[in-house]
Amino acid sequence: MGTIIDPALGEHVAMLRKARGWTQTQLSDRANVSTSLLSKVEVGDRALTPEVAAALGRAFGLSMAEVLGRASVAADDEQLLAKLRSAMRDYDMPDASAVPGEQVTAGLVTADRYRDDVDVAALITLLPGLLRGATTYAHTANSPTAWSALADVYSTVYWLAARHRWMDMAELAVTRQRWAVEQQPNPVAEAFSSRDRAGTYLNFGDVERGLVVVDRAIVAVQSAPLSTADRDLAVGILNLRGMTLAGRLRDKTEGKREARRHIESAWRAAGSFPTRDVDAHGLTFGPQNTFTHVLATQVDLGRPQDALALTDDLDEALEGLPPTRVAPTRINAARAQLDLGDRNGALENLSRAFDVAPQMARIHPMGREVPRVLVSLHRRTKPELKRLSRLSGIRL
Missing domain, CATH: 1.25.40 (Serine Threonine Protein Phosphatase 5, Tetratricopeptide repeat)
Known part of the structure; x- marks a missing residue:
């Protein structure tokens, strides 16, 4: 995928500031960050952390993702994105020809492989056709499995969009994902969709509401008629998102408390998978992935x-x-x-x-x-x- 070289994050912050005619002091006052830190971020002596990016976003009236900047792509790849957006618009328009479930399942396996290998070029080529096929399969089969498969495709679209900070596409993907899982009862798929929805709040820097989404979803899963393994999988995935959100809270005392709660719950849930992490709905959960999220959260907490x-x-x-x-x-x-x-x-x-x-x-x-x-x-x-x-x- 031809990603265009974009400005460094500090340069982008300086561009946004100067476009508004603000001095560094004016921006630092509005964002409640030190002028010294802002100056170092702009020249490259300090990293622009997600927490600082969210604070600057509030001052600019932008999302955190907009402060970090969208990852641009080449013109040929924009055409592929246009096909993907078209397939998302046609969410309630299945094709006339039936699509077998085996074809959709095979496509999801391939998409998961491209996603795990971070082969963005192959993934974005695959997704438009896979999304149309999964849409047709869901509407014709009208089963929990079929609708869950469609939700998984939308989750992969969300992953692609969120990584590139294409937040309009990311928000539409999670909206469609939630719509798909609501067509037939599926508590695990609903938990995964809530995890992705909370991710949009994370990328917009609105971590408090993201935590509300996570906690509501955990309550719903814990009361659902699920096996212990399925419940721990769903709760654990939500805990991973919860600890990431907690690490970004501005009040670090509260952040540490919230992070500890989700970390402890995630480790308990990971106990259901002691030998290896499991893959489900395009995501991974178990002791190893819990470790990676705990490490990231500790860094975010300073x-x-x-x-x-x-x-x-x-x-x-x-x-x-x-x-x-x-x-x-x-x-x-x-x-x-x-x-x-x-x-x-x-x-x-x-x-x-x-x-x-x-x-x-x-x-x-x-x-x-x-x-x-x-x-x-x-x-x-x-x-x-x-x-x-x-x-x-x-x-x-």
Whole structure:
């Protein structure tokens, strides 16, 4: 997929500020962040964290995703996106020819593989046809399985849109996803749709309401007639989203309390899957993925030492997880090391992230921010920094 090189996040903040005719002091006052921090973010000496991006978004009247900036794509890929948007508009217009369930199931397996491998180019080529096929199958079969399959396709669309910060598409995808799961009773699919809906609040920086969505969904799952394994799967997936949201709360005391609640619940739920993480509805849950979310949450809470203390062997902790989980975890570890002044460790983990999933690392906000800060702080040429600068699109 031809992603265009966009401005660095600090540069984008400066552009938004100057477009409004504001000084750094005026913006810092409106956002309740220090002028010193804002200045360092704009020049590249400090990373623009999600929490600061959300605060700036409130000052600008924008979502956090808009402050971070949409990941642009080449003209040919825009045509593929147009086909996908057309299929989403036709959510209640099945094709005349029947589509067998086996075809939709096979398409979802392929989509999950592309998603795990972060093969965005292949995924966006597959999705329009898969969505139309799943729509036809759901309307004709009208079974919980068929509607759940359609919801899974919309969840994958949400994943694609959220990663690129195409929030209009992301919001429409979760709306369609929720509509699909409501056609036939399916408590697990409903929990997964709530997880994605809470994700839109996360990307808009409205974490408090996102937590409300998560907590309501957990209550619904706990009262549903489910097996212990299905209930723990659904609750655990919701807890992962809950701890991420908690880590972004501005009140860090409340954030730590909320994060602890979701972390403890997630570890309990993960006990149902002691031998390996399980894959369901395009997502992964179990002890390993819980670990990756706990590490990220500790970084967001401003506790880098606690994050890095979770394991002595990150390679072993991540073994067997898909690149979609490995790369963000490496990036989060790099964030923690950067906060602690370990530039070499941060550089090594960033390099590993770009090696395992270059497309994801390139569009991940922190995948571009951490190398930008490393480039700024080193003030000198270094071969690996040159390589990361080229891969991430950050100018030396």
